[in-house]
Amino acid sequence: MFTDLNEFHAWFAHRNREQRHRVTRIDLDRIEGWSADPVTGNLSHRTGRFFSVEGLDLTRSGRGAEAWQQPIMVQPERGVLGILVKDFGGVAHCLLQAKMEPGNVNGLQLSPTVQATESNISGVHGGRAVPYLDYFAAPRSGRVLSDVLQSEQGSWFLTKRNRNMIVRVDGDVPVLDDFCWLNFAQICALLRVPDLVNMDVRTVLAGAAALRLREGDAAADTFRGALARSWRAEDPLHSMVEVLSWFTEAKGRCTLARRPVPLAKVEGWRHRDGAIVHERGLHFSVIGVSVEGSGREVAGWQQPMFEPRGQGVIAMLVRPIRGVLHLLVQARIETGSLDGVEMAPTVQCRPENYEGLPEERRPLFLDEVLGAPAERIRFDSVHSEEGGRFYHARNRYLMVEAGDGFPLDVPDDYTWITLRQMTEFVKYGHHLNVEARSLLTFCGFYEEE
Template identity: 30%
Template sequence: MLEKKFLNWLKSANDFSKPKVILIDIKKLKKWNFTERTINHESNRFFNFKYYKVLSKIGNISKLFYSPFIVQQEVGILGILIKRFKNEYKYLLQAKFEPGNINKIQISPTLQATKSNYNKVHKGKQTDFVDFFLNSINKRNYIFNKKLPEQGTRYINKYNHNIIIESKSNNIKVPKNFLWVTKKEIKELLKKNNLLNMDTLSVLSCIVKKEPNVVSHNKKIEINNKISVFDKLHNQKINLTNLTNLKGWKYHNKKIINLNKEYFSIIGIRTVTNSREIKSWDQPIIREYHNGIVGFIVKKLNNSLHYYMQIVKEPGYKKPLLTGTICVKNFGIKNYKNNFFINILKQKKKSKILFNKTLSEEGGRFFHKQNQNLIIEIKNQINIAEKKNFIWLSHNQMVDLIRKGTISIEARNLFLSFNVEKIL
């Protein structure tokens, strides 16, 4: 159960922030340009939307679709400061408002900032702790630092630095909206839907510890070969187009919509708050038509838990990634009647739900977007053959591949949520 200090802390952050988000015509966003080719900020910084035609080929099977994507070439920083208090680590987290957060305030990393933000392109206040992280990066003084991929069906080639830094200082000034949090408290926070920010989960996934005496079902060379074969079979061409030629999409009723109500719409919002670098700003933001679902099927192989992972080649990335057994960005159960993950979920006598929680996408680019996160353990007598684009991975292999940057953000966040007790 959440302690009273957390509830008071979150209430205090929300009361101070006084956030307000207003929907406005996407063509009337202040400091943004709306054209046939793009939606971009007048500074040519932050991010923009562009329109793409995507052709995917797997062997002789082709799929053509059209979609807007977020283009944000800057590599941002997602950083968590940790410090040892007596015999345990604590993690410095902040109660942060983002305009797309379904619950306004979420518990975010110590630093969650784009390069445009921490370079003050907005001409506002400096982001807390940014100099601390930049100095540590320059001095190579960190526990972990790696560029990891973001959502490859919504972004084009978007990475963020995921950084963990340990401080030995006793003179860190902690603002009111920050709090040192224990591992046990993070576990409690995960019991609440939409409370822990997805970027917090992503960073913490990088410091999940390995387990002793694990015998993996597949060897490293077998994993690499399977990914390589999938990569060679899966060809993908992605080309820029304009809004008029973006089949299935149009500007309508003050926003860009998908005519079949698939994927998402792009809406315009105006934000007012006391707790960010500037008091007010306009921006475009993605609004999904349906919630998503991210799930693992797990099973004990060689006496240790293994994850049945899917190999995908998302439009936003040139190289394949490993994601959940199921990872659907717009989830409608009616559309997935024949999906084996859903079928196993229904077979309660053959499976057991180990984790089931609703978690939000990042609220700076996604408006009220939620994913159901599920982990289902199947009984040992149930055999699932490894399909061409699926493979069993052990806990330790998951740890290695997260740190390597081969696991999707959805999968690494679910992995962390299930293994939070194993972080540093």
């Protein structure tokens, strides 16, 4: 435990020095342990485990482009993302790890107590066992606070899910060198630091957002107070039944059709300079990396990764309705989502992909977000996405108060919900996408600067 954040940052810097790590880009056809199928070109590991990179054909998308093809990651395994929580002096603390991931822009980031794929859990890599895993496997000694199968990035994964868990323990827990206890107030502050708290911590802590919101002072004349009142709200604009009906209708309108295609035949993509790239330099590339890292279960490995083009924007517009803060969510068609549609933030895109397009082709409300004056931006920080699969994938996360005159009536694929409703949806899989769960964590762990 740390008495202040200066002590934490000193510890974190020390762990960064102690964990020697190096990531080198290599040609896809030189990745040790991986090979391309001679017929399809699909990339897979020699064990048949971990994940594969394949081709996907999409039609009737209901989005700006009605049809396209792309590489997609196929990882049918369900990993475990788990955080241990324990009270010290009546204050809840989370056990987090300083962990290197090959795609991190800065080497180490804070990760959950356990962050492991099924292949890693079963020892396919031939390395050390995953620490603390027993706390998340039945029968377990702790009390489960949250346990749900949640989706991951639907633009790059095909129907991938991970088990998100929070387990409270009372007994002694040995603390290994790369692990530390942080209380919720400390995590609140660290969430404002760019590229520090990784995506897996954010998605798991969405399951604890209600705990934090419950502690908020709803009477305070602050944005934190408005968030607390939004969680307590019993008279939302739309009831839970109405929101679920809206969501079901959106899924019913979805006509997205998917079919696998050989990676070697994906239209609009080319093998160039040892990578698979989009012919217009958009979206992302499939690259190879060689990894050396002293703090992982194995000391070195090689793998494919997705490298996005440009920095994304993930933003939630908020506004008071009937005196209660509401959030504007969209029912977003996701390339790889199990149901085709999940609730997403107001804006979720990479602006570079829309440069030069007419206004009607640009994402709704993007200009409202990017043009907002500083006094209406309540949260603004750049964070990394899944560093185990995506190379230097970063998004700018924002919470923006809608301007005067912003309409209450919104297009059919959008609706206003309260934070209380959002925390209810996170209890179940395939409702909130991973980007929305990150923003829910930012709301639940929000503190005034």
